[in-house]
Amino acid sequence: MTGLEIKQAAIAQGVPIQIDFVLSEELANGRTQIVGDNETVTVNKRSKFHAVSPDDNS
Amino acid sequence: MLTPQVEQAITDIQAAFPDRPLVVREDGEGGARVIVENVALGPPYHQRETWVGFHITFPYPSSDVYPHFVRGDLSRLDGRPLGEAMSPNSFLERPAVQISRKSNRLNPAADTALYKLLKVIQWLKTRP
DSSP states (O other): OBHHHHHHHHHHTTOSOOTTSEEEEEOTTSOEEEEOTTOBOOOOTTOEEEEEOOOEEO | OOOHHHHHHHHHHHHHSTTSOEEEEEOSSSOEEEEEEEEEOOTTBSOSEEEEEEEEOTTTTSSOOOOEEEETTOOBTTOOOOOTTEEEEEETTEEEEEEOEEOTTOOTTTOOHHHHHHHHHHHHHTOO
16 A cells, blocks of 8 residues: 555544645564655554654745 | 653654664753764765754653754755755754754644654655
């Protein structure tokens, strides 16, 4: 699934995020990586994602 | 002495960058200035890696971690200026480029210093 598809699925299931949130995945080795909207990742039952609002230039 | 929340933020950052040295300077008010060394960079920049610095202040997580700082000699492969939200400054006595990316929709329950750092690095790497 792409990062965008993951966010769309989460929103459809009522997760309180917005489509422009920045998605990241918690990896098995303890690291965390950003998943871009067009980036494809493998999703399974143990997958953990986090989404936070984007930042603005100031 | 660091607040427990600032301490946890630093622990989380070290866990996410286990093979990168961390510089931590307590600010005397419960917060800390942190530098993550040797963060991978590459195109659109000449430099293959940079350090990334930021100040986690004592009200964290209620306060945004902002701005961030990277190496002062950062330059683009195409010779263009670095662009918006980037300006010369210094951090912990290092010449730096300040990256001004503010979390205007900050959610203290979700927006951690780690996720902010990852967002800033991602933004930096994906400049057009």
